[in-house]
Amino acid sequence: MASKKKVLSLSQLPTSPFTIDSMAWNQTGDWRYLTPLVADKMAPCSQGCPMGISIPVCLNAVKQGDLLKSLSILYNANPLPAFTGRLCYHPCQTVCVRRKLDRAVSIRGMERFLSEQNCEAVVQKQAQNGKRVLVIGSGPLGLSCAYFLGRWGCQVTVQEPSAQNGGAFRNILTQKIDSQIIDTEVDKLTQLVDFDIELCVSIDIDTIEDRLATFDLIILDPTGLAGDLPCPGRSVVVNPFEKAPVCGDILVPLLPKKLMPLKGPMIAHYIAAGRLTAEIGMNRVDPSSCAHVMPTGRTVKAENIRPGMIIYSKPSGSAESDGNIEWDQARVFREAERCLSCGTCNMCRRCISFCPDASINPDPDGNFVEIDLIHCKGCGICAYECPRGVITMEENQQ
Amino acid sequence: MKKVLMGTEAAAVAAKLARIQVVSAYPITPQTVVVENLSDMIGKGELDARYMTVESEHSAMASCIGASAAGARAFTASSSQGLALMHEVLHYAAGGRFPIVMVNANRALAPPWNLYCDHTDSLAQRDTGWIQYYCADVQDVLDAVLIAFRVAEQVLLPVMINMDAFYLTHTSEVLDVPDQIAVDEFLPPFRPDHKLDVNHPRTFGNVCGADLYTSIKYQRQRDMLTVESLWKQSAEEFEIKFGRMHPAVDAYRHEDAEVLIVGIGSVAGAMHLAADRLREDGLAVGSLRLAMVRPFPLTGFLEATATVKHMVVIDRDVSFGAEGIIAQEIKAALAEHRRHIQTDGFIAGIGGKDLTSEKIIGFVLQAINKEGAAVRAGLSLWAEVLP
Numbered sequence: 001m002a003s004k005k006k007v008l009s010l011s012q013l014p015t016s017p018f019t020i021d022s023m024a025w026n027q028t029g030d031w032r033y034l035t036p037l038v039a040d041k042m043a044p045c046s047q048g049c050p051m052g053i054s055i056p057v058c059l060n061a062v063k064q065g066d067l068l069k070s071l072s073i074l075y076n077a078n079p080l081p082a083f084t085g086r087l088c089y090h091p092c093q094t095v096c097v098r099r100k101l102d103r104a105v106s107i108r109g110m111e112r113f114l115s116e117q118n119c120e121a122v123v124q125k126q127a128q129n130g131k132r133v134l135v136i137g138s139g140p141l142g143l144s145c146a147y148f149l150g151r152w153g154c155q156v157t158v159q160e161p162s163a164q165n166g167g168a169f170r171n172i173l174t175q176k177i178d179s180q181i182i183d184t185e186v187d188k189l190t191q192l193v194d195f196d197i198e199l200c201v202s203i204d205i206d207t208i209e210d211r212l213a214t215f216d217l218i219i220l221d222p223t224g225l226a227g228d229l230p231c232p233g234r235s236v237v238v239n240p241f242e243k244a245p246v247c248g249d250i251l252v253p254l255l256p257k258k259l260m261p262l263k264g265p266m267i268a269h270y271i272a273a274g275r276l277t278a279e280i281g282m283n284r285v286d287p288s289s290c291a292h293v294m295p296t297g298r299t300v301k302a303e304n305i306r307p308g309m310i311i312y313s314k315p316s317g318s319a320e321s322d323g324n325i326e327w328d329q330a331r332v333f334r335e336a337e338r339c340l341s342c343g344t345c346n347m348c349r350r351c352i353s354f355c356p357d358a359s360i361n362p363d364p365d366g367n368f369v370e371i372d373l374i375h376c377k378g379c380g381i382c383a384y385e386c387p388r389g390v391i392t393m394e395e396n397q398q
Numbered sequence: 399m400k401k402v403l404m405g406t407e408a409a410a411v412a413a414k415l416a417r418i419q420v421v422s423a424y425p426i427t428p429q430t431v432v433v434e435n436l437s438d439m440i441g442k443g444e445l446d447a448r449y450m451t452v453e454s455e456h457s458a459m460a461s462c463i464g465a466s467a468a469g470a471r472a473f474t475a476s477s478s479q480g481l482a483l484m485h486e487v488l489h490y491a492a493g494g495r496f497p498i499v500m501v502n503a504n505r506a507l508a509p510p511w512n513l514y515c516d517h518t519d520s521l522a523q524r525d526t527g528w529i530q531y532y533c534a535d536v537q538d539v540l541d542a543v544l545i546a547f548r549v550a551e552q553v554l555l556p557v558m559i560n561m562d563a564f565y566l567t568h569t570s571e572v573l574d575v576p577d578q579i580a581v582d583e584f585l586p587p588f589r590p591d592h593k594l595d596v597n598h599p600r601t602f603g604n605v606c607g608a609d610l611y612t613s614i615k616y617q618r619q620r621d622m623l624t625v626e627s628l629w630k631q632s633a634e635e636f637e638i639k640f641g642r643m644h645p646a647v648d649a650y651r652h653e654d655a656e657v658l659i660v661g662i663g664s665v666a667g668a669m670h671l672a673a674d675r676l677r678e679d680g681l682a683v684g685s686l687r688l689a690m691v692r693p694f695p696l697t698g699f700l701e702a703t704a705t706v707k708h709m710v711v712i713d714r715d716v717s718f719g720a721e722g723i724i725a726q727e728i729k730a731a732l733a734e735h736r737r738h739i740q741t742d743g744f745i746a747g748i749g750g751k752d753l754t755s756e757k758i759i760g761f762v763l764q765a766i767n768k769e770g771a772a773v774r775a776g777l778s779l780w781a782e783v784l785p
Contacts, residue, residue, distance in 0.1 A: 010613055015554050015621075016495040016592060017614055019601040358599075 024375070028357060032378030034393040036371050041343035041389055045092035045107060050268040051084075051275070053077040055092055055107055056344035062110065062336035063346075068122070071114050075121035075192070078111075079147040080140060080271055082185040085112025086176055089265035097342050103319040105339050113327040115185070123192055129153035131285045134215040136208075137161075137224020138197055139169040140267050141253065143189060144274025145219055145281070150193030152282055153289070157215075159201040160224065167224030172264045205230045208250065216285045218250045219277060223262055223270045229254075240276035245283055253277045345369065345390045351382035401575050405536045405566035406431035408573060409475060409501040409559070412543035414445045415581040416499075419470040419588075422450035422461035424480060427513050428567040429503040432475040455480035459487040459498075466496035467602050469593035471547065474498065477563065478505035478519045485523065488556075492527025493618070494603050497550035497557075497588070499543060504532075504663065504714075505563040506749045514750025515563045517662060517715040521691070521723045527618065529557040529625055530692040534648065534666040536561075536571035538689075541636065541644050544576075548585050548632045553621050562714075564750070565664040576640055584639055626695045646690035647698030651677065654705060655684030657766070659758060660728055661712040662688050665747065669712075671755035676762060683762060688724065699731050708740040710765045712758065713778070714747045721745075721777040740765075744772055746781040757781065 005021040007013060014020055045055040054073055061070035074081050085108055096104035131154045135142045138160040146156045164170050164179075165186045173182050190197060209232055211218060220229050229252050231237060236248030241256065259269050317338035320331070341348075351369060352360045359372040360382060371382075383391040403411065409432045413421065421440075423433040439445040448470075450461045455476050462472040476484060481502055491498050506516035520530060531546065533539045539561050546557035561567055594602065606614060626646055633644045650670050652658060657676075659669045669685035676683040686702055688695070703709075709732065713722025720726060725743030732739050742765035747753035764770025764779065772779035 007610060007613075010617060013610070013613060013617055014592065015617070017493065017603060017606060018592065019604050023601065023604075 027374050028377045029374045032376055034378045036382050036391050037394045038369055038391050040345060043342035043344060044095040044097060048091040048095040050272040051077045056339060056341045059336045059339040060341060060346050067117055068119050071117055072121040074114055075123050079144050079189050080185060081111050081115035082181055084268050085115050087264040087267045097340055098338060106335055109327050110332050110335055113332050123151060125151050126153040129286050131216045133217045135219045135221060136203055137167045137221025138165040139167045139221050139223025140270040141223040141274040142221030144271040145278045146195050147189055147193050148275050148278035150195045156195040158197040160197060160199050161201060161203050163200050165197050168226040169223050169262055172262055205232050209233045212249055217281050219281060220252050222253055222255055238280055240273040246280055251281055341388050343389050350385050351391060354381050354385045399575050401573050402570050403573050404568050404570050405539045405561045407435055408536050408540040409543060410435035411575060412540045413473045414439050416544055416547045416585055418447050418473040420448045420465035420472045422452055422458045423474045424452055424455045424458050426477045426480040428563045429475045429477040432501055455483045456487055459484045462498045463491050463496050466498050467594045469590050471588040472498045475501040477503035478507055481519050488523055488526035488528060491556045495554040497554055499546045499550055499557050502558050502560045503563050503567045504560050512749045515565055516748045520558060520560045521715050524692055529555055531559050531690050532662040533561045533566060534687055536566055537573050540573060541642055544581060544585055545632050545636055545644060549628050551588050552628055553625055562664040622693050625693050626697055646695035647702050648687040648689050649702035650685045652684035652686060652702050654682055656682040657708045658706045659685040659710045662724055665712060665753045668753050668755045668758055672758035694727060696731055700734055710762050711743045713743060713745050716745050743778045744781055745778050751782050
């Protein structure tokens with residue numbers, strides 16, 4: 001660290017009162033009692049999403065023109081975007097902050113567009129853990145459950161009594177979606193995490209207990225199997241939305257009344273229930289490893305998001321007609337630009353501009369901002385100015 | 399080229415000839431014409447400058463400070479209440495050593511509300527560290543703005559060019575407007591050694607402890623004291639180039655004068671006439687216009703007052719509880735002569751009252767005869783007061 005320059009004679013003084021050398025010796029970080037914390041918060045849309053998709057992160061990738069990255073972020077939480085992109089009642093859009101300005105960002109339309117891209121998402125997969133799981137029924141819950149368990153290292157088999165994947169949900173899907181798109185979507189999924197779907201398998205519930213000789217865990221899919229689910233021996237009824245440990249090797253998820261009978265617009269809830277069932281199953285078969293294989297997700301709510309500040313930061317784009325229009329790439333890029341990136345740093349650099357101590361810098365690749373805590377006085381201007389609510393002032397953070 | 403212009407128009411033409419790069423101002427009578435004309439020139443593309451509209455005089459000066467710090471030649475104009483609102487940043491401009499030139503139209507301060515001539519507005523800014531020059535006529539306005547930029551940029555201090563409300567701002571005169579080429583030769587572009595530069599970041603107006611504060615202020619005082627001679631050099635060069643004199647101390651028939659009439663601003667003409675007429679009556683009277691008030695042009699003043707026994711000072715201003723501000727300045731300077739000189743101060747011509755040669759003759763006679771129409775209040779005699 002540079003040391004303070006000593007001025008010993010008038011001739012060394014500058015004419016104007018300005019700094020004559022680096023001020024880096026002045027370690028004003030000592031003055032700080034509140035520390036800025038730069039951390040993405042969950043945006044209202046993500047909070048509204050039953051699957052908890054990181055929507056602003058996903059759309060920021062679209063803004064950067066990186067559709068593969070965007071698709072991968074999407075697949076991280078949603079294994080069936082072609083279905084949700086057509087059926088979901090999009091609660092994300094209902095709470096979109098942009099509505100206060102003009103109109104909600106068309107998140108569902110973009111999700112559908114991304115699902116149709118001819119590229120394979122990159123999803124994180126854990127090493128094989130040797131556990132074998134049988135999912136009976138290939139509805140959205142079953143497929144989602146198989147997808148997440150597969151990613152977390154289990155060897156998964158899906159058995160479907162009927163001749164087409166989708167099971168009991170197939171009829172609902174075909175009302176809105178071409179059969180070919182349904183099959184393509186399910187094929188993509190099985191390739192991504194490498195599991196098999198066996199169709200036309202006759203299931204004998206009375207003897208299903210015997211299959212535990214081959215499988216560590218059996219899960220019955222209420223969205224794939226028609227009618228009330230049976231409760232064979234060694235089975236346990238689970239509520240996917242309650243995170244309670246279970247005793248039993250055959251899981252029978254019981255969906256809340258509002259999700260039954262099966263409804264197309266509620267598809268994201270079935271997918272979410274599939275993931276939560278997978279978490280319960282994982283806890284059962286491999287409790288030791290589940291802590292690190294299952295990301296807990298970000299639970300911080302975006303309390304610091306202030307629509308007034310976002311509007312002040314001059315958001316780009318304007319609402320386009322939401323009629324039945326084709327989602328071409330240009331339209332998707334324009335629509336993604338409208339996303340305000342609530343709670344999610346999009347490197348607008350406003351904090352860098354406003355920091356009076358030049359103590360906020362972008363990392364060398366320009367992907368995030370770093371606070372120079374040696375000089376940050378903790379004035380809080382960055383937190384006040386951040387239109388996205390990403391920066392908060394925290395006590396006891398050094 | 400000969401042109402008929404008002405003082406406000408002359409100030410704008412001078413700013414254009416000086417090739418100012420940034421003008422930021424807020425309108426106020428009677429200054430407004432200055433910046434209206436400049437905005438016209440910029441709008442028509444005759445002047446390549448940035449016109450910054452702001453919400454107050456305080457912001458106008460702050461903008462000029464920023465522009466000057468960035469290396470631009472900055473100009474503004476104000477008057478009276480507007481100048482008073484600028485007060486805080488006037489200190490900043492001088493302390494930061496920003497060579498801004500401002501034209502101030504000397505107008506009375508309210509209340510009561512009054513648009514006419516009074517010098518208290520700028521004299522109240524005497525201690526902000528600005529160089530202050532008071533114009534005698536419209537040609538003086540035009541020429542002084544050009545000399546002001548040259549001196550300001552040499553010494554890195556701001557200059558306030560003052561012109562009397564309406565007597566100069568709204569009075570047309572036949573002027574000699576110099577050629578752009580000749581002005582360019584007289585006034586080179588502003589190229590400061592240090593300016594805001596993202597490639598060489600430094601803090602301007604930074605915090606400074608007691609260890610250096612006194613030395614920085616001393617340095618500024620030392621530099622300010624060179625301004626009388628710097629102005630003299632530039633004014634002499636200006637005279638060689640353009641044939642017109644603009645001394646810091648404008649003395650008339652003073653060489654053998656025993657009585658000297660002293661004032662600032664456009665009263666100079668009436669003072670000349672009064673001196674001439676009193677000489678016809680056999681009195682050894684001269685006049686002295688203090689063109690520069692800050693820094694006080696002590697050398698020139700002491701030379702011009704070598705023979706004087708009696709000073710009659712006219713103040714278009716007042717420091718309440720004391721006396722006229724110019725009278726105070728004169729008394730302080732006369733103390734350097736180390737001999738007794740009678741000094742009589744008159745408060746007159748404020749709020750738009752005309753100062754005619756007849757009135758000034760009356761002041762001189764009252765000062766000599768110890769009787770007349772002006773009434774005493776403390777150290778000053780007030781003319782034109784109701785009985």
